[in-house]
Amino acid sequence: MHGQWTGLGEPPQATDGMAPDNWGADGARAYVGKAEWAAVEFVAPADLRAETATDKPCDGPYAWAVIFACFVSLMLSIGINDAYGVYQQHYQLTEFPDATATIISWVGTVQFLVMCVGGVLSGFLCERFDTRVLNAVGAVVMGAAFVAGSFCRSIGGLMATQGLLYGVGASFPFIAGTSIPTQWFTKRRGLATGIALSGSGVGGMWMTSATTAMISSVGRPWAMRITGIVAMLAVLAVSPWMRVRIVPSRSEHTIDWSMVRNPRFLVLLGAVVFAVAAYFGPFYQMPSYSVVVLHKSETWGSNMDTLMNGLSVVGRLAIGLLADSVGPLNLLIANTALAAVSLLALWVAFDTVGTLIAVALLFGFAIGGIVSVIPVVAAQVFGLARIPSIIGLLFIGYFAGGLLGVPPMSALLDNVGHRTDYTGAIWYMALLPVCSLLFLLVLRLMLTRQLRVKI
Template identity: 80%
Template sequence: MPDSSGKIDIYNSFGANVTETTPANDMIDNNTSILSINSTDKDVLTTSSAASPGRTRGLEKGLPEFIILADLTAEEATDKPPDGLYAWAVVFACLISLMLSIGINDAYGVYQQHYQLSEFPQATTAIISWVGTTQFLVMCVGGIFSGFLCEHFDTRILNAIGAVIMGIAFIAASFCRSIEMLMVTQGLLYGLGASFPFVAGTSIPSQWFTKRRGLATGIALSGSGIGGMWMTSATSTLITSLGRPWAMRVTGIISMAAVLAVSPWMRVRLVPNRSERLIDWSMVKDLRFNMFLIALVFAIAAYFGPFYQIPSYSVLVLHKSESWGSNMDTLMNGLSIVGRLVVGLLADAVGPLNLLILNMVLAAVSLLVLWVPFDTVGTLVAVDILFGFAIGGVVSVIPVVAAEVFGLARLPSIIGLLFIGYFAGGLLGVPPMSALLDNVGHRTDYKSSILYMAMLPVCSLVFLLLMRLIITRRIWVRV
């Protein structure tokens, strides 16, 4: 593998001065330095010997067995350059799309509170929570297919189709009077429609930036926090003033109109020059990816618990009003916006994986140290602030980690593969928490549910640390 100087020159097509000369023995020593060649643009990998195929094959053979090479070529789908004004227009379009797709899902806690306390008081918490859980799970399953479709069809059209389905789903849900029908409309149908803007809005921003990728992704993904914040407050107000049916109709019309309006800018910049496989299963050969996927499962499992349970917890345990409980979700969504932006701003300098680990520590502390032992208004506000900030940063940096470690060209399908982890996390999160609340806490004692919730970010942290150890054992290094 090494030449006579013991060095390998890797040329990446991202502009000038991109030659990276790395000691060959560093590439495999402790699996620390360059562990894969990421497919970040067309003609991604060439070598100093006029892109000699022999040297490329030698490089591949010299890597550890569990490290795989990503795709080496990708085609540009547009003549628009990265990092320009058009790229920021794409970021804004992704922000709006995520604001409505994930933001509405984040606001489900208000519906959960309304169903539990007013509309379906005889139903168990676990049954009611399945409406929101179905919404998220179908979004994840649909995301697997959406990632594949985004690589083969115009994402602008796919985004528009998703917008129409989202709107129809909520308008149809407004006429439903049973939990079962709400699962079909508010849950299944809406999740299917939202999967298109979800996967596109998550994966597209990274393709349009080479210099401020973390910041751009953080801004785009802040849309989900913005949506969760204003949708939580707006949904509570609409239900109180107009009733649940008209609240859903208004939500459906707004979501459909807004996502349709920005769909012309929802376009990919790179498409892979590779196979027609639905999912890039070769990624499961990469030990780093396996650690990342397992960590993601636990992170997503922890994500929705506080959003779903804090509104009713505020009423039943702290004896606050329903509006106060809804405001706690609004506050948490607001802090998640700050977390997304701060982490996005720092990711390019500090390293996205480093920040993902740090934010998971903060999430674990907020639940395990603050919420588990205390039942006071002050500690709940502290949990709201710390967890909201931390989990917002976690969500925003996940696509950046995927892009940095595994490459850009097939990022939509890699994100689609990660949605298997999102799906598993959805099953591992809210349903068991709700079952514990029903069967152990008898719908009023949240201790067992909160303790279970608190252990999830701890488990995620363990696997993130293992992933980082595989990449490098040096502490003060950007990863």
């Protein structure tokens, strides 16, 4: 059968991360060798029509410079969003004590939702225009948003600046930093992507501590000005290295909306919705929970966010190291199960200091691995050439997850828990990763029914 691999003997070998020409066009083939683990490849036919955007080789020194640039860009985009729990605590307990937790949470929620909506557009733009220029534009808008927010004295003003405007700017380094790393590596793709995406955890970790210290010493306005200026300068500095290596052919310059009719994509999208919904709840509410329920100081509460972000870095790096040998989807399933267990078995059942620390450790590690491996799973299942556009489409799931996560949880805290009883909100948070896990198990069954397959 010319032009199609029958599954007998050695499979055709791919080079440079591209699908070999004699694979079938259906985009999915599985080869089970003599080894205990079977290697499974899922490569989209879009790779066959890809063009090289640069003569820089993959897996080389320049590729690692790109990873560093992505690390910094994510550290100062999504990392700042991860640290919003400090602002949530400050607004809720000090600056706007009469406002509901739901209203205050919308500042950070709008910030993230706009990043996701902008991600769909920026994924398309990254395939048409120079990502280095787009990253630099995003840096300027990010910085301007926080400086403008420093002069706001109302929740509405903060929602427009710290939320809306910052989300617009951050969407460019967010989508570029998330999608570019998979294109620059073939041998250590999981590790490289894990290192790049660990930037968000590092950013959340040090920005949480730095924001707490700045608010205490110079006040919230100057804390925002310093944050905006640092973010702008750092992302501008690394923008020259924020470039793609593979682009679709010129005839393919459009968002691939056909993906929304792909059953595998829809199932992955469902898993992403609930995973993202589960992501921000603990980061937003654990600081105030520490103060209200455990009667700890505000600084101690913000340290819980720092601890979660620190473990999320460890999770990203660990998953990156293991993804190439164990399989990214296998690890995504394992980490989602760990996130569910950490909330259901610990935070739901106990309200002690030791338990909260354990939740921060386990959930931080698990959620870090989840966010770092999603782009690797997408690249493996759908191919490399359209990965910015595909990640952009997945941001629809990020957007839906943002709506499904913090706002309902905060409403439960306000209306059922009366801002003091977190039980209903914690139960809600705990069920979200369970739903994500169910979607991931369905996706794995769609790809293969063999339990011991690396995928």
